[in-house]
Amino acid sequence: MLPSEVLKKIRRIEITTRKQASELFAGDYHSIFKGRGMEFSEVREYQPGDDIRTIDWNVTARYSYPYVKKYQEERELSVILAVDLSASGIFGSIERSKNELAAELGAVLAFTAVNNNDKVGLLIFTDKVEKFVPPKKGRSHILRLIREILYYKPEGRGTDIAAALDHLNSALNRRSVIFLISDFFDSGYDRQIGITGRRHDLVAFRISDPRELNLSDLGILALRDAETGDIVEVDTSNNRIRKEFRDRVVQVRGDTVQTFKKKDVDYIDLFTGSDYTTPLVNFFRSRARRMR
Helix, strand or coil, rough: CCCHHHHHHHHHHHHHHHHHHHHHHHHHHHHHHHHHEEEEEEEEEECCCHHHHEEHHHHHHHHHCEEEEEEEECCCCEEEEEEECCCCHHCCCCCCHHHHHHHHHHHHHHHHHHCCCCEEEEEEECEEEEEEEEEECHHHHHHHHHHHHHCCCCCCCCCCCCHHHHHHHHHHCCCCEEEEEECCCCCCCCHHHHHHHHHHHEEEEEEECCCHHHCCCEEEEEEECCCCEEEEEECCCCHHHHHHEEEEEHHHHHHHHHHHHHCCCCEEEEEEECCCCHHHHHCCCHHHHHCC
16 A cells, blocks of 8 residues: 555645646647547548548549548547656756656646547656556546656666667557657667657657756765766866856757757757746647647
């Protein structure tokens, strides 16, 4: 049985995110994702005003009268939360860790999908694929996914985004919506991002903590890399070192964005110390306008 404090945290996330899912994101989600999946339904005789691009020329030739293809919106989609639980996600300098933000984000996306009659699954990865939960519907299933993101104990510490995407590309036999949630402390996944973006509707969420962007002047610090375990002493009072750190961060983050843009993958930046609902709403609405 889960400890009471664990159940309280899951319940708090559920209350917060279910309200957001129903009030903030439902319409935008439907127009972005549900409206894109159309499946063939039947043919019927052409009527004035029909789009001539829907004419079925084979049936038209057979009956010597124009027939058009009729489509209907796919009844349900499969949504996959691909969540990076490498050791760097434990970090959080303000009110929550990156993993806790990932859990809240995953919850609001999952409840939004379920409200639209879609199934939701979960892929947890580090430097290997740790766990795959097949897509299902229902509140109890979503609560299980939240619990997994918050309290799963991964075996790996590093990050291998390429391996996670390779797994999804092999496991998913129909087009799905994939929300890739990570801090993207990794490289060498360009090819997999491109393949996944072509096969599926891929959206990347980069989760960061403000303290990762700059070194504060705190004197000499022993800094430990959460993923590799390496420890290095840094004189944070040195202006040159702080500038070099900042320049490196800007370069790495810029390279990640260029990968998304080059592969035509939508992405959004979220930070542990900031509200995520406003940028998420703005992103969904901007994407909806662009798709129209």
